[in-house]
Amino acid sequence: MVPHLITALTGPINELEQRVLESMPAIERWFRLEWMEHTPPFYSSVDLRNAGFKLAPVDTNLFPGGFNNLTPEMLPLAVQAAMAAIEKICPEAKNLLLIPEKHTRNSFYLTNVQTLIRIFSMAGLNVRLGTLDDSIKEPTALPLPDGTSLTLEPLIRQRSRLGLKDFDPCTILLNNDLSAGIPDVLTHLHEQYLLPPLHAGWALRRKSQHFRAYEEVAKKFAKLLGMDPWLIYPQSVAVGDLDFSTGQGLDALQAQVDNVLTKTRRKYKEYGIQEKPFVVVKPDSGTYGMGIMTVRDAKDLEDLGRRARNKMSVIKDGQVVSQVLVQEGVVTHERMHDAVAEPVVYMMDRYVVGGFYRVHADRGEDENLNAPGSSYVPLAFAHSSHLPAPGEKPGASAPNRFYMYGVIARLAMLAASYELEATDPEAEDYA
């Protein structure tokens, strides 16, 4: 079944699509020059929201799960990109140690890990799985839906190297976002490549830093194309010193929500947009769509009930939320069988390797879709395996739309690269 997807077919995004297609060689060259100065994250996925009048990334994941949602047609692209990445980082590499999330009984997640193993084996590496779960003391088989299984092995740390029994890897790839903090076993690994670096994990990473970098990238790119950068970035402000359980800092939060709503209202007026602006309040670090709140009026924060405050205060792995990001909300006008859909783009090294639609039947167009009950439609992106055709009417061609999604997702990846440079604890200061 090929899903029927309704994309908003009018407004500024179509003009953007047109300009993006016309400027294809210039855009690709621009990226090429950026990658001469900056190192792309090893892999990433970006959630996009297409409002018809605006297209923006809302989440950039540096430990992407969900490779299981890519169609078989997309995997050769991932293998080729993995080859290019390995060639640059460690061409002599023989062994790759992959460290997945701890909650590894989820069969979708396990299939994601299986897909990653396949991609890196095809790219020329022996791949084995090491776990951060201390309760696993010996190799443990985890059954997969296709009847095969994965083997998780306990990590062995010897002085400055990390490995498994009879397995000394040159590169360690994390598919665990370190929300629970940085385990000792991963620190001071100076002889091996640890990818992504520790400061990319949610123990240290901040969304506000990412979106600050993204705003910079979006402005550069908008200048190249001669367009308003607001069309591709969500306004974002960080608010700290919060304690949802006592109510501390909620007034500052309210002020910033009002600030972002006011600015957004002004922009909507400029473009003649009839919709009601909203903001999304989310923890400045952390993932899995937890602790996220949609606010349409700053006053709504005044009578935030105990339940709502509890929901906001603690997220994945029991982390307490003391800083949030107040972000301009971007509605999604994409629909599949009346369900709200948002595109997710996957990248490896500096290449787009695939994507799919995240669809949620029970959520509104202004809500976060990365939540229980969401489903995935990899089919929708299968058309991305066709090259864009510059001649086609904007909005009419799936490959053209997907090319534009790939461009915006790569801007977010480039922002992640800027972000990781700025936050690198080992970076030397040449100033």
Added chain:
Amino acid sequence: MVPHLITALTGPINELEQRVLESMPAIERWFRLEWMEHTPPFYSSVDLRNAGFKLAPVDTNLFPGGFNNLTPEMLPLAVQAAMAAIEKICPEAKNLLLIPEKHTRNSFYLTNVQTLIRIFSMAGLNVRLGTLDDSIKEPTALPLPDGTSLTLEPLIRQRSRLGLKDFDPCTILLNNDLSAGIPDVLTHLHEQYLLPPLHAGWALRRKSQHFRAYEEVAKKFAKLLGMDPWLIYPQSVAVGDLDFSTGQGLDALQAQVDNVLTKTRRKYKEYGIQEKPFVVVKPDSGTYGMGIMTVRDAKDLEDLGRRARNKMSVIKDGQVVSQVLVQEGVVTHERMHDAVAEPVVYMMDRYVVGGFYRVHADRGEDENLNAPGSSYVPLAFAHSSHLPAPGEKPGASAPNRFYMYGVIARLAMLAASYELEATDPEAEDYA
């Protein structure tokens, strides 16, 4: 319509397929290490023959036409590979000058050129076409089957740079194999990248040098896999000082044909192969399947009639043949609707980007298929967009078979790299 393709399902090639699949990470790493020492040709295509008991390349094209035969699903792989190639050679590149063959009225060839333009535009270059045809004095539109057109422009040479009117390229890509000799306009271009280099053209290139390099590569690879290298290379000997019109040198040719037939017969005996060996005699330089002869018995050369000798003596662009390659013939046991088929694999930089079957209804299994009347079935290779599955029975899975074809084709590409290093007139001698 999906073609029904019969591949020989028994014998040593299935063992080879098994070993290739099991050794996938080791093979990919081996290639990675080779590419650290050697530069892949910018692009290439390799004709393979699968005899069931033997799989070998029979032609390695460094100016591949036929990109029009790749399916749309394969093009993103080509774009990604082109991006990687450009990044390495000339990341600042803005303009690419593409020089096609002169006989550019053939609509299949023109569609090939159109596909190349598309690939390199998507990879971030402004592409324009310059022609070696002196009769074209101003921009000339050539209509394409899809209703659009290509514009050929006269070349402008200014001191050490080559370009078009208002177009100064950083890189010049040849899609013209220089069978007619090296035009002055292409010499001494020291400020620009000329790809592939002039000595890759048939004005200087010799098949015997390629197959000597291929034998070396095949032996290295066979050692890695612990197998007989004969299973993947055709024995080849060059014979020079020939004049087909006077009969000069035909006795030496006959001796070498007998020599290769005898060695092949010995190998067939070793493997219990019931077939009758044959050799293929082809010009040592040149392409387009011209001047090629199948010989089953050295005695047949004694009564070579005038017509056969005329056919052998002059090939593309009126070049006279004075040196030939005597090559062990490899039958093709692949069939599509009873027509003989051979796989052609396309590569860009060091990546396999696609392929198709060349099918010829009127030719025998021991004849050259690159001839008038051949057709192409890109569909058959569409399955190559699925990754190989190590678990599957050899010969049973199209992606597995295609992976093996990709490995052998890359060995031929690596041999071309060795060959171009050995024949580089500008190479310094460190001995």
